[in-house]
Amino acid sequence: MIIILGLPFSAAGWEPSMGELHFPIPGGIGDQPCIQCHLEGMGTVIPQEGLPRKYSITTAYASYRDSPHGRLRAMGERNAPDCKDCHLTMEWSQILPTEHPDSPINPRNLPRICARCHGEGMLNTRVSEGSMHLDFKRRSLMPSDPVDTRYGFLPGISKMEKSYFMGPFDLVVGVTFLFLVLTVGTLSVMGIFVLLDLYRKLMERRETQNRSAA
């Protein structure tokens, strides 16, 4: 039990139905998943009119679901991390911006977070040169949208993320787009050949059968 804003507060006893919280949550809230409240359309913090949108982790969460971590977790891989494993929300005494030297996801600290699961091999790597939160569905080949509509809670295109871009092009989207063109192109061209071939062979077979019947 701790005292915040003059009110007694126990994280373990808090329920989403009790209403909004306007302060950092010390020690996290029991085993409630972050998206319980921080997802638009769910929980109690975000859906209310007039509340600041910055508490939403919708886009960050969507990008997590698309990432190898999120996919493995969703498939039942217990070793795959969710929010609290990298953001260390259970140890929060205050919410720090990414730029703060004590933030667990500060580029200087990030390799140590990764090393918790991936081992010490991660320590001297370039893992912090890039965002873990790539939201494919909202990215565009030539990004021109306001950053907040693409990243929500995240601060937008950071310095680290600049290396995704080749000129005005977003490389991840570019590669995905390239493969989409390749896939649709190959399958439709070969699909046309398959259909024409099938049609022709079936016609030939019918002709042969008609001839032998006559």
Added chain:
Amino acid sequence: MSGKKWHRRFGIIFVIQHMILLISVLLLIISGVPLKFPDQAWAHWVIWLQGGMAARAVIHHTAGQVLMALGVFHFVYYIIFERKPVFFRRPILINPTDLKNIWQHLLYLVGRRGDIPPMGRYTWFEKLDYVGVIWGIAVMGITGMTMLYMEFALKFISMSWLQVLWAAHSEEAMLATMFLLVIHMYNVHFNPERFPMSLTWINGKISMEEMEKYHPLELEELVAQGLISPEDQHGGSPDEPAGDREKQEQPARPGAMGTLEDGNA
């Protein structure tokens, strides 16, 4: 099957290579594709059937390394043992004639041309399959290795670029899977000429009819070199398949790619 005459198109080494390719790619598909659809019930079923996520990882990584080893073996074998006097005359290589063949084949299929363009040992669609396999192994191998040995890869390239490679892994996987399930399945199973199944993948043989239809230039060369007698081509005893006789004639190189290669080596 009796009554048909057969030509041995691929030696045992190539049939075994295809078996390894088939098994490893199937394992890679069932252990990889479900991860792209974590919201689907079938994806969880497929993972459950192979023994859960831990088993999935072992299957995927092992099959991937077997596939890459196969790629290296194929390349080395091809360069060292498939001796051809001039590299650029190897029949598998793509050349301008293939473009002409594609166009003429299309004209044939829409009824604007009487016959399929005469092709050699490899038709244009077989070459496309082959290019697809090489491209697939290269892309999936390189991007997959950066996932498996992420700590090593991250020393040289940034996280951003790693994610570009992983996007490629995921997308190329879908391209390969769909190509195999739609186009390749049609070619070898649902094609009315071959339904229910072509047996080439088991015994390396194709029928003489197919040789005449799709590989007339190769057949001409084989006849000219005396490796196939004209009787085999148009008549002869159906009880004595052409491929078997040819095998007896050339027991020294069972792994050779085919009679055309033998003739020129």
